[in-house]
Amino acid sequence: MKKVFYFLTFTAAVWSCTPTDQVTPTITSTNVTANYSADFLHDWVNLECHLVKETPGFFPPQAARVFGLTGVTAYEAAYRGIPGARSLTGQLNGFGSYQMPQADALSVQYHWGIVTNAAVAQIMRLSFGGNLSADNLKLIIEKEEINYNKFRQEAPSKAVAELSYKLGKDIAEAVFEYSKSDGGHEAYLTPFSKTYKNPVGVDKWIPTDAKNLTPLCPEWNKCRPMLASNMSYAVPPKPVAFSADPNSDFYKISKQVYDIVKNGTDEQREIARFWADDPFATCTPTGHTFGILTQLLKETNATLEKAVVAYAKLGIAENDAFITCWKIKYDYNLIRPVSYIQKYIDPNFKTVIGTPPFPAYTSGHATEAAVGERVFIEMFTNGDGVYPFTDRSQMQHGFGTRKFDNFKQMSEECADSRLYGGIHYDMDNQRGLLMGRAVGDNVLRAIQWPKKLK
Amino acid sequence: MFFGYAQNGKNRKLYVKKPFLLIALIVSHFGCANDSVRDKDVAILANLECQARQLKEQRFRVANEIRLRGDSLMKANIPLTEAQKMEEDSLKQTLTVQTGELATRLTFVMDSLFEAHYKTIEQREAFDQALAKKVEEICP
Secondary structure: OOHHHHHHHHHHHHHHOOOHHHOOOOOOOOOOOHHHHHHHHHHHHHHHHHHHHHHOOOHHHHHHHHHHHHHHHHHHHHHHHHHOOOOOOOOOOOHHHHHHHOOOOOHHHHHHHHHHHHHHHHHHHHHHHOOOOOOHHHHHHHHHHHHHHHHHOOOOOHHHHHHHHHHHHHHHHHHHHHHHHOOOOOOOOOEOOOOOOOOOOEEEOOOOOOOOOOOOOOOOOHHOOOOOOOHHHOOOOOOOEEEEEOOOOHHHHHHHHHHHHHOHHHHHHHHHHHHOOOOOOOOOHHHHHHHHHHHHHHHHEHHHHHHHHHHOOOOOOOHHHHHHHHHHHHHHHHHHHHHHHHOOOOOOOOOOOOOOOOOOOOOOOHHHHHHHHHHHHHOOOOOOOEEEEEEEOHHOOOOOOEEEEHHHHHHHHHHHHHOOOOOOHHHHHHHHHHHHHHHHHHHHHHOOOOOOOO | OOOEEEEEEOOOEEEHHHHHHHHHHHHHHHHHHHHHHHOOOOOHHHHHHHHHHHHHHHHHHOOOOOOOOHHHHHHHHOOOOHHHHHHHHHHHHHHHHHHHHHHHHHHHHHEEEEEHHOHHHHHHHHHHHHHHHHHHHHHO
16 A cells, blocks of 8 residues: 555656646647648738838847747747647746646647737737837737638637637747846837947947947847857857058958948949848848748748748747847947048048948848858758749849849858948958857757658 | 641642641640730739839938938037937838838739749749849839
8 A cells, every 4th residue: 555655656746747848738630730821920920020110129139039039939839739849948048838838638629820820919019019009009900810710710619719819828928928037128118228338449339320329239248048058159259450550450351341332333232232121121130031031931832830940940040149249249349340441541431321330240130141041051951051042022122133042142142241331341241150150050959849840 | 747748739838737736826825825914913013113112212312311411410529409310210200101011012912923823933033034124124
């Protein structure tokens, strides 16, 4: 009798200690995420781009963060329908399983479209917060309702539809709670710190924009990356030592910017504008890369299964790329080429496009495009990166298409565009690419992602 | 196989066999029909793309004017006035909304056309080329 008692106690203890994120419900072959279309999720990503453009305070770091939260939320909403998939709880920095709602006995019947739709709608409502306009809030509500009404017909019962909806909402609330402590919560309210004191020195950043005399998000380096290890993987070497001597390396890299802007071709100027992703025209560099991902997923007829994994990978990598890049920017506070050139080479120098209000080293565009490169190579090629494609994402903004033979060519053109525009030294771009690749690779490696996606 | 000879006295005339003539006519008809559909699609999208291109040029022009005015003020150590800031914000807001509305329309039309008529990569690339040509023609 005693033995039975000890056995039962031991079993109960083991049972109660099993992390909840490991309790994955049985997946029936008839209700897997791969059986759902991803079209509605692509529409949500397009809407997020629209929200970033129209909501005040969403500059590149804030935009990368909301795209990251959307990626995590969509994955958490749908992973239970993916064979072999694990929750991101316990895998992301500080994201504990206790925070997430648990699937119940009906989980095998959940409608993954309803869960994902409700989750993504809610995380967008929450993460754009008080700055969301009434019109854009209406767009979210309408899209959520249209999708729900369509999916409700496909759910096995009204109860399942309602439970699916509730699970989605609860997941979004949990991800939002997690995000509140990451350092970027409501950062859209004060993107330009009033209290930050710019370090002073000949090599230091000085304002390049009359409207923003303090730099953008100087404390973004304190934000919590979704993968703690990303900071150590990606740290670049020091920039070339500053000097005003015409024989110095620093002068030479500045002169290179000057010469390229002065003698640039029409195509180089168009490339500079194509990738500029100015917040008042497009939805920031992250939005551009998400736009390319959406196009690739559509062209390959990816299901909801592949789409949620791809958006999560890219979202996490973009979020961390901006934190890492912003840390380096404010570690060195390096002067922008326009400021150096006007002081030491040509006082009348003008860049092709406006220089954004934050330090030069390293390039945010190069860093974020390189995480895109790594995620796309893993998702769409056998590892060689060869994938001829046409970027049509900027046609909506009046640009032509741009063709690439592979994803490396895409990220390198994005990086070079900053040199053509006079915005960055070449070292900012080259080291940004290396940083982004390191962050991207780590996101693919450090998280247990499901394999063989459809 | 596709051709035959008609013996008419001393003259031999080459003629196309009737079934193949019929097939050729059908193929050519559908080819023309496809071309006509594509021409219409290209015209619709080129019109929107031209508007988007003009709006893009306007955006960059305004951005440059704002930038150059800011540069001059900064060089003279004169801060932007609140009125100037409001004017800039208002201009940006107007252009952002116009760009957003046009972008939504353009994306919707492009997605619908691709979904209906241009499903393969090759078809889309041919469409891209025809579109670029048309935009160059109609867009000043």
